[in-house]
Amino acid sequence: MIISEQSLRTFTQKIFLAMGSTMEHAMLSTDVLVLADLRGIDSHGVARLIGYVRLWEKGRINTNPNISIVHQTPTTATVDGDAGLGLVVTPFAMKLAIEKAETYGSGWVAVRNSNHFGIAGYHALMAVEKDMIGFAMTNASPLVAPTYSNERMLGTNPMCYAFPAGKFPPLIVDMATSAAANGKLEIAQRLDKQVPDGWIQDANGANTTDPHALKTGGSLLPLGSDREHGSHKGFGLSATVDILSAVLSGANYGPWVPPFVSFLEPSPNPVGLGIGHFVGAMRVDGFRPADEFKSHMDNWITRFKEATLIDPSQKVVIPGEPELAAQTKRKRDGIPLVDAVVNDLNNLADKFGIERL
Amino acid sequence: MIISEQSLRTFTQKIFLAMGSTMEHAMLSTDVLVLADLRGIDSHGVARLIGYVRLWEKGRINTNPNISIVHQTPTTATVDGDAGLGLVVTPFAMKLAIEKAETYGSGWVAVRNSNHFGIAGYHALMAVEKDMIGFAMTNASPLVAPTYSNERMLGTNPMCYAFPAGKFPPLIVDMATSAAANGKLEIAQRLDKQVPDGWIQDANGANTTDPHALKTGGSLLPLGSDREHGSHKGFGLSATVDILSAVLSGANYGPWVPPFVSFLEPSPNPVGLGIGHFVGAMRVDGFRPADEFKSHMDNWITRFKEATLIDPSQKVVIPGEPELAAQTKRKRDGIPLVDAVVNDLNNLADKFGIERL
Numbered sequence: 001m002i003i004s005e006q007s008l009r010t011f012t013q014k015i016f017l018a019m020g021s022t023m024e025h026a027m028l029s030t031d032v033l034v035l036a037d038l039r040g041i042d043s044h045g046v047a048r049l050i051g052y053v054r055l056w057e058k059g060r061i062n063t064n065p066n067i068s069i070v071h072q073t074p075t076t077a078t079v080d081g082d083a084g085l086g087l088v089v090t091p092f093a094m095k096l097a098i099e100k101a102e103t104y105g106s107g108w109v110a111v112r113n114s115n116h117f118g119i120a121g122y123h124a125l126m127a128v129e130k131d132m133i134g135f136a137m138t139n140a141s142p143l144v145a146p147t148y149s150n151e152r153m154l155g156t157n158p159m160c161y162a163f164p165a166g167k168f169p170p171l172i173v174d175m176a177t178s179a180a181a182n183g184k185l186e187i188a189q190r191l192d193k194q195v196p197d198g199w200i201q202d203a204n205g206a207n208t209t210d211p212h213a214l215k216t217g218g219s220l221l222p223l224g225s226d227r228e229h230g231s232h233k234g235f236g237l238s239a240t241v242d243i244l245s246a247v248l249s250g251a252n253y254g255p256w257v258p259p260f261v262s263f264l265e266p267s268p269n270p271v272g273l274g275i276g277h278f279v280g281a282m283r284v285d286g287f288r289p290a291d292e293f294k295s296h297m298d299n300w301i302t303r304f305k306e307a308t309l310i311d312p313s314q315k316v317v318i319p320g321e322p323e324l325a326a327q328t329k330r331k332r333d334g335i336p337l338v339d340a341v342v343n344d345l346n347n348l349a350d351k352f353g354i355e356r357l
Numbered sequence: 358m359i360i361s362e363q364s365l366r367t368f369t370q371k372i373f374l375a376m377g378s379t380m381e382h383a384m385l386s387t388d389v390l391v392l393a394d395l396r397g398i399d400s401h402g403v404a405r406l407i408g409y410v411r412l413w414e415k416g417r418i419n420t421n422p423n424i425s426i427v428h429q430t431p432t433t434a435t436v437d438g439d440a441g442l443g444l445v446v447t448p449f450a451m452k453l454a455i456e457k458a459e460t461y462g463s464g465w466v467a468v469r470n471s472n473h474f475g476i477a478g479y480h481a482l483m484a485v486e487k488d489m490i491g492f493a494m495t496n497a498s499p500l501v502a503p504t505y506s507n508e509r510m511l512g513t514n515p516m517c518y519a520f521p522a523g524k525f526p527p528l529i530v531d532m533a534t535s536a537a538a539n540g541k542l543e544i545a546q547r548l549d550k551q552v553p554d555g556w557i558q559d560a561n562g563a564n565t566t567d568p569h570a571l572k573t574g575g576s577l578l579p580l581g582s583d584r585e586h587g588s589h590k591g592f593g594l595s596a597t598v599d600i601l602s603a604v605l606s607g608a609n610y611g612p613w614v615p616p617f618v619s620f621l622e623p624s625p626n627p628v629g630l631g632i633g634h635f636v637g638a639m640r641v642d643g644f645r646p647a648d649e650f651k652s653h654m655d656n657w658i659t660r661f662k663e664a665t666l667i668d669p670s671q672k673v674v675i676p677g678e679p680e681l682a683a684q685t686k687r688k689r690d691g692i693p694l695v696d697a698v699v700n701d702l703n704n705l706a707d708k709f710g711i712e713r714l
Contacts, residue, residue, distance in 0.1 A: 073462030075432050076643030104461055105430030110644045133605075148671045149664040161597045163604075171600070173593035179586055196585045205667030223580060223587050228553045229536055230580050236530035236676045237594075239661075240518045243528070244490075247520075247653045248644045254660055271656060286433030287467045287605045296604045299628060303611055304596075307506040310562030314505045319593045 001342050002334040003357060009034055011345065011357060012046055018352035019056050020063040021088075029087040032118040037335045040326030043183025044119045046337070050344040052085065052116070053351075054262035061085055061115050067092045075100045077109045078249050083274055086117025086138065090277050094126045094136070097281040101132055105286035110249035113273035116140075116260055120160035121174040121323070127162065127281035128170045131290045134162040135280035139245040139252075141259045144178045144238060145219035147231045150205035152219045153255050156182050157241035162320075164284065166294035168301045172320030177238040178220045179231075185211055185220070190340075198225030244278040251276025358699050359691040360714060366391055368702065368714060369403055375709035376413050377420040378445075386444040389475040394692045397683030400540025401476045403694070407701040409442065409473070410708075411619035418442055418472050424449045432457050434466045435606050440631055443474025443495065447634055451483045451493070454638040458489055462643035467606035470630035473497075473617055477517035478531040478680070484519065484638035485527045488647045491519040492637040496602040496609075498616045501535045501595060502576035504588045507562035509576045510612050513539050514598035519677075521641065523651035525658045529677030534595040535577045536588075542568055542577070547697075555582030601635040608633025 009030050016026035037045030055061045065084025069077050077096055081089035093109040100107025117123065120136040127134030140155025156176040163171045176182070180199040188195045188211035195211050202208045203217030214220070222234025246253035251272040258266035258275060284290045307316045330336075337345075337357075346356045366387050373383035394402030412418045422441025426434050434453055438446035450466040457464025474480065477493040484491030497512025513533040520528045533539070537556040545552045545568035552568050559565040560574030571577070579591025603610035608629040615623035615632060641647045664673045687693075694702075694714075703713045 071643075071645060073640065073643040076462035076639060078644045105433035106463055106465055108463055108639060108643075133601075146661060146664055146673045148667060149673050150667050151665040153661060153664050161593075161601075163600055171596070173590075173597050175587075175590040175593055177590075179581070198586050223590055224536070225582075225586050229555050229582050229586070230532075232674060232676070233532040233534075233580055236518075236532055239528070239676060240530050243520055243654070243657065244518075247650060247657055248490075248641070250645055250649075253653070253657055271653065282433060282465060283430065284605070286428075286430040286465075287435045288428060288607055292607075293604060296610070296628065297600070300600065300604055300610055304503060304510060307503055307510050308508040310505060310507050316503045316506050317589060319589070319596060 001337045001339070001357070003337060004334050005034060005038060005331055008037065008046060008335055011349070011354070012049065014354045015049055015053070015348055015352065016063070018354060019053065022064070025063070025088045028091060029085060032087040032122045035122050036119045038327045038330045039119070039121070039323040040330070041119050041183070041323065043181070043186060046345065047341045048116065050348060051260060051262070053348055055115070058262050060258070060262070060266070065089065069096065075104045075107050079109055079111045081111055081114035081274060083113055084115065086114045086275070086277060089114040090117045090123045090136070090279060091126065093277065094123045094279045094281065097279050098127055098130055098132065101127070101281040101283050102130070106280065106282040108280040109278070110244065111277040111279070112246070112249035112251035114251070114275055114277055117277055119174065120158045121162065121172050123279055124160045124162035124172065124174070125170065128164045130281070131164055131285065132281040132283050134160070136160045136277070137241045137245055138277040139242045139257055139275055141257055142255045143182060143214065143220045144222055145201065145205070146235045147222065147227050150201060150203060150219060151255070154238045154242060155257060156220065157238040159237065159241055163297060164290070164294060165297035165301060167298050168318075169324050170320060171297065171301065171318060172323070174320070177223050177234055177241060179223050179225045179234065180220065182220065185214070241278070246272060246276030248278065249276045358694045358696070358714070360694055361691050362391060362395060362688055365394065365403060365692055368706070368711070369406065371711045372406055372410070372705055372709065373420070375711060376410065379421070382420070382445045385448060386442060389444045389479045392479050393476045395684045395687045396476070396478070396680040397687070398476050398540070398680065400538070400543060403702065404698045405473065407705060408617060408619070410705055412472065415619050417615065417619070417623070422446065426453065432461045432464050436466055436468045438468055438471035438631060440470055441472065443471045443632070443634060446471045447474045447480045447493070447636060448483065450634065451480045451636045451638065454636050455484055455487055455489065458484070458638040458640050459487070463637065463639040465637040466635070467601065468634040468636070469603070469606035469608035471608070471632055471634055474634055476531065477515045478519065478529050480636055481517045481519035481529065481531070482527065485521045487638070488521055488642065489638040489640050491517070493517045493634070494598045494602055495634040496599045496614055496632055498614055499612045500539060500571065500577045501579055502558065502562070503592045504579065504584050507558060507560060507576060508612070511595045511599060512614060513577065514595040516594065516598055520654060521647070521651060522654035522658060523648075524655050525675070526681050527677060528654065528658065528675060529680070531677070534580050534591055534598060536580050536582045536591065537577065539577065542571070603629060603633030605635065606633045
């Protein structure tokens with residue numbers, strides 16, 4: 001099914017309103033989710049809605065959160081999301097970071113007591129729109145094992161850095177710190193297709209290409225895949241995201257992070273509140289005039305596009321470019337939704353008495 | 358040869374003094390280099406001295422730099438290193454970041470017109486000593502090709518995040534953003550030993566295990582090694598380091614970064630001044646009380662040490678622990694230097710009329 005951006009927005013807002021969100025929060029949540037679908041990151045778009053509804057039904061997501069600042073200095077703060085969705089909690093935190101950056105040059109906000117925040121890029125781009133460099137990261141349900149372990153201790157813990165450019169679109173590095181994002185594994189599972197060596201290990205810690213190995217105690221591997229190829233670096237990056245997002249904010253970290261799926265219960269002995277995020281903004285003109293920076297960004301991008309190619313048909317990809325190309329196409333041609341997602345969404349429509357897609 | 362820390366310090370200071378450094382700068386440079394040797398990161402310790410001397414002889418390193426702040430806001434700044442060694446320029450920048458953090462919660466400093474800065478961990482640890490989270494990164498001579506390219510466009514561009522803990526030592530993630538650090542490749546070259554697939558490619562962009570492939574137009578691969586295993590993420594991280602260190606500060610970036618070796622000339626058309634670094638400090642108590650944070654860091658470390666193991670003889674490694682173990686051992690037993698390094702150092706001693714090692 002191909003659906004227009006506007007129809008998908010209208011439908012998604014109705015679902016959030018039916019869960020008791022305010023109109024403001026329903027529109028904001030929709031904006032974050034639909035941007036993922038527009039940018040081709042389908043695993044983080046409206047496909048997530050049914051999971052949110054299930055967590056809300058279990059009382060694990062508060063759709064009317066009282067988001068508050070629990071601690072702050074001129075350029076740092078900790079925000080409590082009141083068990084709200086990261087989709088609304090994180091923009092609150094990023095707005096605060098941007099305000100601090102406007103006055104002092106930079107702003108940094110750690111978030112506790114939150115839930116899934118969608119794509120990191122949405123939040124980082126809020127800063128870019130103000131000629132700032134944007135940072136966003138989050139911890140997530142444990143699926144990834146540290147190097148030498150077969151225990152799921154860390155989420156795919158994405159980190160995002162976004163930089164404004166001049167004539168080119170912003171350069172956005174938005175990446176899971178695991179070898180493969182969970183969304184890619186889900187696609188392989190759906191197609192029952194073997195995955196490359198180095199993405200996952202089985203319950204004993206042996207290499208496997210079986211995409212279903214996570215269901216029998218397997219785990220995702222950190223970026224680098226094995227020690228020889230730097231998996232300790234992927235582990236270190238994931239640890240960094242976990243510490244900044246949760247140890248710093250007072251959220252749950254490591255294996256205590258609450259599962260994103262409603263059929264798994266959170267730890268009975270949590271070490272913090274909900275999941276954690278970390279966002280930041282730095283004014284470009286806190287370092288050099290913004291037009292100078294942007295013109296050098298353009299030069300950087302131009303030069304990397306001109307790098308010699310191994311295969312002339314496969315160009316060097318500037319981070320963020322494929323997602324922007326998808327966004328342009330899908331805004332024009334509509335957003336493709338797979339049958340399973342359409343079914344889920346129509347079931348939600350029936351549940352809430354909303355018109356089906 | 359095994360040499361005591363103190364003897365190595367005395368010798369190294371004399372070399373810097375002979376190059377015209379002030380006593381303060383000679384002591385500081387020595388402190389950075391010897392910490393690398395103590396921590397077992399031999400590629401970044403006194404083995405570098407001969408390279409520094411050669412660059413100084415060519416007029417590419419200024420041993421008496423007038424380091425200055427060229428732009429700042431309350432929490433951001435750009436520092437010009439006046440072509441000094443990063444060993445002295447970066448501590449200046451980190452001190453400034455720490456001062457800003459003391460007043461405003463966080464501080465961020467981009468550095469241009471600098472040279473090699475030693476181990477990133479030295480600079481990040483300066484913040485940790487003040488109960489702050491420390492960040493340090495630098496760009497470097499181009500050796501790494503972006504995904505899909507066979508052109509050396511980026512350095513091994515390390516990033517370092519350092520966190521204070523309580524009863525445990527600080528957790529320090531200090532990593533090259535390439536699959537293998539250049540130091541590891543140099544060891545393989547010295548031993549004429551094949552390297553693992555996924556570290557380097559030859560001039561045509563084909564996989565190779567020949568450690569000498571870089572001498573015939575080959576390149577290092579980004580962390581992730583190939584597209585299927587996430588090399589675009591390693592490229593993205595390296596790009597992030599390059600942009601924060603150089604596009605933001607006004608240093609050279611990408612393929613324009615001046616070579617670290619004196620027999621290769623810098624670009625005749627530079628896009629900035631010298632190489633660039635980026636450092637930052639955030640007060641832990643800008644987010645939550647420092648003792649709370651440290652006690653949760655201890656809990657994080659304890660739990661990760663208890664992760665189930667694939668092979669009971671190989672424990673999970675907490676980032677920074679092996680380096681600290683080396684430091685303790687070498688402080689006690691002395692620092693081993695390989696013959697090639699001892700010869701280089703004694704040649705320097707002869708050149709400057711200093712007593713040999």
